[in-house]
Amino acid sequence: MLGKGGKRKFDEHEDGLEGKVVSPTDGPSKVSYTLQRQTIFNISLMKLYNHRPLTEPSLQKTVLINNMLRRIQEELKQEGSLRPMFMTASQPADPLSDNFREAQPAFSHLASQPLLPTDFVSTTPLESCLTPASLLEDDTFCTSPTVQHDGPTKPPPPALQPVKDSFSSALDEIEELCPAPTSAEAVAAETAADDSKDHPSESSVQKPEGLPESRTAESKLMDSLPGNFEITTSTGFLTDLTLDDILFADIDTSMYDFDPCTSATGAASKMAPVSADELLKTLAPYSSQPVTPNQPFKMDLTELDHIMEVLVGS
């Protein structure tokens, strides 16, 4: 809450974001429309999923936030050259992404989304995905919805888009799946993703260029979402699995009753110790081959321990 004359979070953002009213029709301006949109998108998601009230949350507020997310999702759909997951056939075919559609058979049951076309990915250095400041400096990132026809010709904020699309398509599932995803689900799914990525059968069908981008994209998105995703620092383990799977995977979360928000404030949060075996069981859905706890995994078990330490220790 804003105190009297008190400093607020996102102070640097404030000057940029709030200095002027950013309209989509503004030309390249100091404030990135896309950056603002991303920030609002993140804030909206946080509002929906960080909220653990004792009483029912306000339906009006939920509806307004949902509408905000939907609107941004629509904009992204129109703007981006990527198609979101669960797309209908009516969408115009993008020849570039055709290559990537075939890359997914191993994950068909997870219905992961097509990755960024290669040529975009190679032209954009990884670092520019990681720092918002660089987006601000690059005027070409001041996209507006009216310019959406440019499509492949303009460099969009790369790698962010596939993640956003996965979020946006995840939104379709949001209303179906009432319970908010806990952060533990996100972590468990993340570790599951690690396993799948390293599994030989899957990695062979992955376009290698796609991996680092989506990984950093997801990690970036994770980083920009404090609270639930504070602990997901082991970004090296993310694969091109969509966040949709991470958030809504059907895994047993009974032992991961953990909310870093409440724990940060000192409220009681149960942290049941989880054995490596139990964790491995939850990783089973993420590999295309049947997995038994005895089967050796590519992933180093010390990495797994490290993740558990992070989970339990924080």
Next chain:
Amino acid sequence: FLGAGGGNDIQWCFSQVKGAVDDDVAEADIISTVEFNHSGELLATGDKGGRVVIFQQEQENKSQSHSRGEYNVYSTFQSHEPEFDYLKSLEIEEKINKIRWLPQKNAAQFLLSTNDKTIKLWKISERDKRPEGYNLKEEDGRYRDPTTVTTLRVPVFRPMDLMVEASPRRIFANAHTYHINSISINSDYETYLSADDLRINLWHLEITDRSFNIVDIKPANMEELTEVITAAEFHPNSCNTFVYSSSKGTIRLCDMRASALCDRHSKLFEEPEDPSNRSFFSEIISSISDVKFSHSGRYMMTRDYLSVKIWDLNMENRPVETYQVHEYLRSKLCSLYENDCIFDKFECCWNGSDRQLLTFFLPPLCSIVMTGSYNNFFRMFDRNTKRDITLEASRENNKPRTVLKPRKVCASGKRKKDEISVDSLDFNKKILHTAWHPKENIIAVATTNNLYIFQDKMN
């Protein structure tokens, strides 16, 4: 200064403040609704702890012509208790969302108070006499031994200290799946409506076991839900007409004679969006937080996040007047979204009639509108002179009969002396609830946990 209709200036003076002095606000003490009764003699507040406190105005002292009567506590009672919804595993807040008074028909006073789920009709009655001289009971209540009774006497009423009792006469429950945001008593004084996020129900004041659904905007598939009901009110004169506002900035006027379920509106009031002001937050700030008919019923007023709009019921496509409450917040919407302030529900109210005006034979002129803002500021707009004023509800510098100093917020640029910059506004100090005495220039302004009463300076 603000002119009021007949050219008289209203000079607002601090009169009283009720509530705890310390800055540490107990959650239960947060005021959630304020309402004068029809005569203005009683002023009710509801709070987050489910309590109702009623203040009564002192009889005007003829010798004290410089001020109107003060308001003192008349009755306090616990209206609602917290409940638990076992099906959803969620608590039902006891916070009083709205209080509405019934017009007085006999010695007792009646009001409706509601939380998220249940509406209650309370009877507030005075007892200043008690019977004495029973034959079979002692004065302290113990029963006498009948064998000791040798004579009979008739009990008589003797005066006693005034006792004000509140008792629940009706409980209207189990009719709302979603959270009740409004109640409104019909001009027939027999029925009333209650509105939640998706439905509006019609009740008879005497009947608690059934209500009639008159508006239902719940979609068959909840995933398609994009709009909710935010407020509803009956027309002051036309007992078949009511309006309800939505989170998309629309107001629908419905006629109950048209059909049993008033899903099809008779009129739809909506202002087209101003393209130059378009932003991510356009929809959220257009959400209407309050709707109030004028006394005549010719106009209605709506409050959205940044403005107050006056609508002529005969014109649906745009309001006749728009007043900016705190336009300087438009560039701060992102942080206000982040800290949830953008969802604050400000109410608004019309002035009452003014005895000084030559309007004795006419309905009260609704010429001034009032609404709250942040930093404990509240605003008034004079529809005739188009002037506005910003005042502050605070204990500092507020002595009785001292005229309130107008405040000014500096949006940008060089801040003048006595101005407050937008960045130093305290967004925790919000005035959401205000009320205007129906007959006199007395206003009640609720800060977080204090109730301020201001009067105009009588000369």
